[in-house]
Amino acid sequence: MFISNAYAQAAAGGDAPSTLVSLLPLLLMFVVLWFVMIRPQMKRQKEHKAMIDALAKGDEVLTAGGLLGKVTRLGDPYIAIELADGVEVQLQRTAVAQVLPKGTIK
Incomplete structure (x- = not known):
């Protein structure tokens, strides 16, 4: 009975780093998406607004x-x-x- 509890606790503690590692590619994809698509679009919108305001x-x-x-x-x-x-x-x-x-x- 005590041994199985010890294994369960060790297994639960071992999942935490693997969960973090599995989320790392998702975070990296979001960062790449931000720099490749979202940030340039926001820059173009800001330039267009400045051009329109300066008419x-x-x-x-x-x-x-x-x-x-x-x-x-x-x-x-x-x-x-x-x-x-x-x-x-x-x-x-x-x-x-x-x-x-x-x-x-x-």
């Missing part, structure tokens, strides 16, 4: 839909861009994909 009247932009235009009016949720002579479109600020260098649109 000014007269900037030439490319929208997510592929439209090229010049910013004519700025509002909080929306901006207006001029596509051609007198053709003006309103869209959300988040639809701006890229700010182009001055003089790109001729």
Whole structure:
């Protein structure tokens, strides 16, 4: 009776390190996932938000839909861009994909 209890206690104490070792690959996969996928995406979101906040009247932009235009009016949720002579479109600020260098649109 005492011997079996001693074996049971030894077996329970021996499982703790093996449980930790079995969780190590899962933790390593999460760390790799963080540095390969999550962190770069957060960095791109932060850069896009900074670009949108820095929009000014007269900037030439490319929208997510592929439209090229010049910013004519700025509002909080929306901006207006001029596509051609007198053709003006309103869209959300988040639809701006890229700010182009001055003089790109001729």
